[in-house]
Amino acid sequence: MSKAKNIDTTESKPIAIPKTYTGISGFDQITGGGVPTGRPTLICGEAGCGKTLFSLEFIIRGAMEFNEPGVFIAFEEKTDELEMNVASLGFDLKKLQIDKKVRLDHIHIDRSEIEETGEYDLDGLFIRLGYAIDSIGAKRIVLDTLENLFLGLDNQAVVRAELRRLFAWLKNKGITAIITGEKGDGNYTRQGLEEYVSDCVILLDHRVINQISTRRLRVVKYRGTVHGTNEYPFLIDEDGISVLPVTSLKLEKEISSERVSSGIPSLDEMLGSKGFFKGSSILVSGTAGTGKTSISAFFADATCRRGERCIYFAFEESPKQIIRNMQSININLQKHVDNGLLQFSASRPTLHGLEMHLVVIYKMIKKFKPSVVILDPITNLVTVGSVSEVKSMLIRLIDFLQEEQVTVMFTALTLNSIINEQTDEGVSSLVDAWLLVRDIEFNGERNRGLYIMKSRGMKHSNQVREFVISNDGIDLVDVYLGKEGVLTGSARVAEVLKEHTSNALRNNALNRKDREINRKRQILEAQIANLKSEFESVEEELNKIYIEEELKNEVLEKTRKEVTELRRDKVHPQH
């Protein structure tokens, strides 16, 4: 087959079963490559579970994406009805038929106008199929719903024998076939078609639990290949069917040591000054009204400011409400919405089942490719599933997001119960970082305290911070550790004021002492100067006497000398 690819299974078989891509998103991953090439596959399920759409998409996508023409034999619906049904999904069946890529054939069996007499076989059906296949060189065929043959014809023995021949004939033709069958009691199909189609059986299911319906798909049997055996939820929307391969059992995701800011500088500081790891999961839990949404809004805002994309899944408030409310703390989310960086997806949890929520989230993330996803709050999901279901959904979501390197922030409402520290979904062990916002009731008021319960792989503060929401945004303030313990809010402010006062007083006292010393010094210095000048005058007095004495001596000496000279002169002439 032209497009069929051999998928290497883990078993070391010489030749793996060749498979044909269905093109249905997710299904090919579960089955490791699609349905078996050249063999019939049975799709069974109750009425309205999506059998016809599944098989029709197999044909259309085969023709459009893999260039494999296909024949759709409808036993139930008329061709124009089918065309109309898929037109709403954006498929133009008419054009595909004109291009000879697809052939629709309606086989109508009306029991009322058929009388049976004697022996017959179903060669007519074979001829029609053969003719349809050959006319466009089909590689794929769908028989929807083959069981109508049983309803239209009396001779069941003939029908059964002919069916066996039909499947052999299809295999012989090497055409990849999908046969649909209605689910019967205890059996996969009402007429036991599974006996004939032994290679691959897929069961579709449409279940309603707690008034919420979920479509699921399960590969019941797939001979000769490994396949996922779980029930996978699937979604029918404007893009057709998408199956969600939700459970990845491997824990070998790429991890990043890149950091992203939380948008709150003081919170980043608590997280080793850098913020969260990229691709990590963050849980913000707290009681009602503690500012969980505000923290997420800041995170979203920071993401968009960096020019990255963010999806905000709101399960409680409408986008407009969130935008308005966040404006009050100085965050303009509308701007980011307009820029196309921020996308809101608001839905009541009861809109669909958990699995469906997961599929919706999965699809949106695949499409929008955000770097940050916010789920606010996950606690509301409990209304549509049990705690364990929510937990398993979140595990799968975290797995998926980590694979996509998307940072996710959950908010969770904790109830003021004894097991306060536990988040209701028990997701705390799954997440990488857990911020707890808590009420601190003290001194007649309620204040918020923020703790980092854990933050894997980084140094983080062990301090309790007071979490202050003001008109300018969020700030984390160091709490006051006073004699009476941790003080927050006005008590903290009062305590700080008290400290200021005592500081001022102390300063004042110190200053006075300083000034007194100064004054003393000045006095001392003045006295010193006084004494000095006194000393100088005494000294001068003393000096004066001394100089006079010297002068006197000098004069005396001089006169003595002169007298002596005079005497000598007088004596000399007598000689």
Next chain:
Amino acid sequence: MIEQENDTWELRLYIAGKTAKSITALQNLKKYCEEHLKGQYKIEVIDLLINPQLAEGDQILAIPTLVRKFPEPIRKIIGDLSNEEKVLVGLNIRPAYS
């Protein structure tokens, strides 16, 4: 005469090759027509092996299939037509003698 013209039965027998069943069916059909509709019938035999595209028009699944095109409504009888009673009832032919 004109009314009689209009009453001509148009019968179409679909076969796939000359199998035993097809031959039996054709023989049976001719016999019944001669007995009950002498001169008022027309039999057209279509071999789907030669003209497979014709199978779609009359919604043929089983071989052999006899289709009463006229008079309306269309009736189909599948099988080798071995049970005369069933064929006559199925075709809504009133026996000439009754």
